[in-house]
Amino acid sequence: MKQPEPHITVKDLTMAYGDFVVMRDLTFTINRGDVFIIMGGSGCGKSTMMTILIGLKPPAKGKVFYDDTDFWASEPDIRDQIIRRAGVMYQSGALWSSMTLAENVALPIETYTNLTPAEIRDTVELKMALVGLAGFEEFYPSEISGGMQKRAGIARAMALDPEVLFFDEPSAGLDPVSARRLDDLILQLSESLSTTMVVVTHELASIFAIGSNSVFLDASIRTMTATGNPSKLLAETQDPTLRLFLTRGEQT
């Protein structure tokens, strides 16, 4: 087996809104090629964690390293460069509503590469086909369903062949079959592209189906209580809160 190689490292991180501390003392490592789950109950700060990792909100304390670079201590243009190598799928898709799906996916490519319009069109068609939306290029975001918007969001996040992909609650608001398909898509992309995936979710089915590594944020004591493979955590953990979470409250 290949030696795990750290990709994103979080050290002694505290996140807060003003004086209100959401989580403190978070330390964990996301390795290259991981499907890393950030899990925890509602309101524990999973999504806030992601906004810190993708550079939208500075942490109250602590550091985030991308490889060896201290992300939040870097100059803004270094941060921009790092974050440009990441793709983000937002909870609601967050597609730009004034543009067609094709234009949404094409915008990052137009902005950061010198491809010709024909090459861009081909790339967009490829990304759209990868997420199962071939033929929907000329639709506007408001004309397609929520599940399709999320998949289009993934296509846009993958536009620049990122090294790491972030997913904010990919299965929230989807029916079980669509949620399952999205999980499969994440797994397939992870295996074939060997991209690092960071998934914020509390869906147990997803967590066990796709997660190879994880961190558990405990809202009651406002810190992390475990990190590791979710199936292993379920088998080994002694922590009652985590057991309750991973078993849907069925065992005590």
Place this chain on the structure above:
Amino acid sequence: MSSSGELLFEQPSQDNLQVIFSGSWKLGEPLPSADDVRQKIESAGPIRQITFNTEKLGDWDSGLLTFLRKLWKYCSKSDIAVDSSGLPGGVRQLLELAAAVPEKKDARKSEGRMTFLSYLGDQTVLFFNGASELLAFIGEAVVAFLRLFQGKAQYRRTDLWLVMEACSGLALPIVALISFLVGMILAFIGAIQLALFGAEIYVADLVGIAMVRLMAAIMTGIVMAGRTGGAFAAQLGTMQVNQEIDALKTLGLSPIEFLVLPRMLALALLMPLLSLFANVMGILGGAVATITLPDVNIIQYFDQLVGAVSLWDLWIGIFSSAIFGVIVAVAGCMRGMQCGRSASAVGDAATSAVVTAIVGIIVATAIITIMTNVLGI
């Protein structure tokens, strides 16, 4: 139908109070309050336990539950044991459910009364924060413009065209109507006053100078503040709610360059054109009004007007309208970008954009008028 809820009390032993419910206990009906029980307990001496008898209880709903919860709270405070075995099973289960998760003490928002001074302080701090946000926004916009002139700004040409269409051609009908009517109103009001001196012909000077120098620009500015500034704020605000602006940021695209720049550019370029159009419509409105005047005909009106309006008037009008365009765009875009993440925040942003723009236009007009006065032009 059973009668409305009533309470009876029995005291089987010295320290035991039995509460007997009868009738229907439903919200909206006249029910006894928990205070009745409290008074009974206090008057009955050292009660240590409360039991319930619900054999005669009819229908019940949340009315009974709220009553019992209040009683519960009082009893736990004054160390009285509550034996709930006499209550119906459904009531017991619901009360247990309500008590299952203890109240989070620090979660409830405090609504402390604010003294006048602290209110004043809060508002002052808010005002200065607002002012520094405005300055920061203008600074970012200026940087975006500099990058535009260096050819480095990233925005979509099609966006620019769409915004330009929205604030030019599509705005023509309303601008035409408003300025035509303003021209006409100015002429009518002026004519009444000037007729007193037999100087009705000066209606042309009045309409011409007022429209070209000032009114066309102001009226266009106010129309555009309501029409386009509000729309900008609502668009950007909705994009904020929908995380579309976050999505731009995580791509390393500046929302200021991508969204704000095309809007400011479009308004600053097109407002002068709109205002020229408003000049023409206003002067035509004045011309229509002269038809009703006995001593002035249309030819005289135009002849007099051409002599009265100088090129300086036109330049001042065009300059003002470009400034107003920037004000409307800055107000609309800034309020949109500052928008919170809820539907009502989008509404607030749109309202505040229009108000900010109109105040800005009036203040700018005052400054421009004073400046031209001092310069003597």
